[in-house]
Amino acid sequence: MTVQRFSPESDLSLDDAMEDLVSAEDFLEFFDVPFDQTVVHINRLHIMQRYHDYLSQAPDLEELADEPRAAVYRQLLVRAYSDFVNSDAQTEKVLKVFKRNDPQSTFVPLDQLLG
Template identity: 45%
Template sequence: MNAMIKQLTQFSAAEEFLDYFGIPYEEAVVNVNRLHILKRFYQYMRQEKGLAALDEVAMFKQYRALLMRAYEDFVHSNAAQEKVFKVFQDAEAKSFGLDKLKSTLPTLS
């Protein structure tokens, strides 16, 4: 395990990750979306191919870019729209009820 990955495993707060990677952030955005940002960062890391093969400098840059992307998702959106966690995904599915279904049907004249 390289030094950067070892360091990251010690962090628990979104601010620690953002500070480590030198990403400027608004406290208000982080206070409301900290778990969503970290979860999205993790999702982006899982989607990224070849991270483990990078040298430490390239890996740092790539992780930084992924975290910045995750943070920016919540600067321009919100947790309900981004649907990172299952509770938001389930809420959208439940909100498509009978009334919404009826409204999509053509009216008979």
């Protein structure tokens, strides 16, 4: 599927145009964000979760018209992607598995394993 970049001249609303976006690459192409495929391949879930987090922190986006809202969406996507260009998932701690303070300190005695 070829993703069309967002254009204010389009007949579709921003929400309608975004409906078919399913991958990190789709979002990056739609908002015309240059990206390194290797960075996206390794960090796609983390980038999209960080993007979601940034969107949820942005106030009153629904009240904006399509063009200014698309500009904010693009800016937040660039920020989310950039977080992983010079960092990694473990450092950024976006997903719950990386947010644990106590790294797997569960002890199971040998006799319980052999049982």
